[in-house]
Amino acid sequence: MRIDLHAHSTASDGTDSPAGLVAAAAKAGLDVVAITDHDTTAGWAPAAEALPPGLSLVPGAELSTISVDPVTGRHVSVHLLAYLFDPESPALVAEQTRLRSERRWRLRVMAERMAADGLPVDPDEVMSLLPEDGSAGRPHLAQALVRAGVVSSVNEAFGSHLGNGSGYFVARQDTLVEDAIDMIAEAGGVTVIAHPFAYSRGATITVDVLTDLARRGLTGVEVDHPNHDEETRVQLHGLAGELGLVRTGSSDYHGTNKTIDLGDETTDPLALEELVSRSTGYEVVTR
Incomplete structure (x- = not known):
């Protein structure tokens, strides 16, 4: 089995x-x-x-x-x-x-930080693509970075922009x-x-x-x-x-x-x- x-x-x-x-x-x-x-x-x-x-x-x-x-x-x-x-x-x-609400807030703040830094990320678009009743996570933002051509893969996004030591990271x-x-x-x-x-x-x-x-x-x-x-x-x-x-x-x-x-x-x-x-x-x- x-x-x-x-x-x-x-x-x-x-x-x-x-x-x-x-x-x-x-x-x-x-x-x-x-x-x-x-x-x-x-x-x-x-x-x-x-x-x-x-x-x-x-x-x-x-x-x-x-x-x-x-x-x-x-x-x-x-x-x-x-x-x-x-x-x-x-x-x-x-x-x-509470946790799902926290996750959405966190993702928006991270997206807004990226947009303010000049990255081609639209926070409203990122939020609109999240699962309605599900949980938001950094992979959703990673996918946005891939779509925008900033990185070539989700793994690259975590290594360059979404890791815990990144300036965009929000705990x-x-x-x-x-x-x-x-x-x-x-x-x-x-x-x-x-x-x-x-x-x-x-x-x-x-x-x-x-x-x-x-x-x-x-x-x-x-x-x-x-x-x-x-x-x-x-x-x-x-x-x-x-x-x-x-x-x-x-x-x-x-x-x-x-x-x-x-x-x-x-x-x-x-x-x-x-x-x-x-x-x-x-x-x-x-x-």
Whole structure:
């Protein structure tokens, strides 16, 4: 059984529609795929409606959170995968609404900074092309830069204009990761830290923070991810065993926004069974 538990659609910063995502998953030979758009569940229904026979869908989301070091006050971005939670949980709905609004504000400010600097970017046009009920992200601005001929690819845009060290960058006001874990648990879902030690992405959480989150109620950790080298995978595999965390593997698929394909990294069926057994908020969708 081939299982990929981290994939994005046009409901956030992927290039496949939710229906296109499940079609691509079936074509890739997957048995199970999770839809995990940033801070939104807008893709759940259309993905479920288009689900091909023989493919199961795990409804989820990738939540924008931060970890704050209690000693130094250092902020680190933490991507928290949440699965099988009640999408109508009031606290969660309110927080996701806030995050989506924050994402749109952030993207407009970045686009306005670029326009003020003379780049051929129209902030109004950028905003008009965002998914109506979905989440805005830097890949949307990267696509605008590609269309304008400023860069030749999304990856180039991140390297030259959209990275955390860029003068155009605007930080998000994300949810504390501890609060997000609590909210998902209250909504009957389970949580997995995505690519926790992906050093190429910038600052990461520490082993001590991961240990604290496991005590807080974190369910699992994404061990096999394209941004984890073999040494990191071995380290995370051992830590997960010590901390009682479920080990997952996923592609973090974004369609043509990234070079990774569905199923390039996968999750063991027993790990999925464990996640499902611990959840009460929503069910896996099958046809």
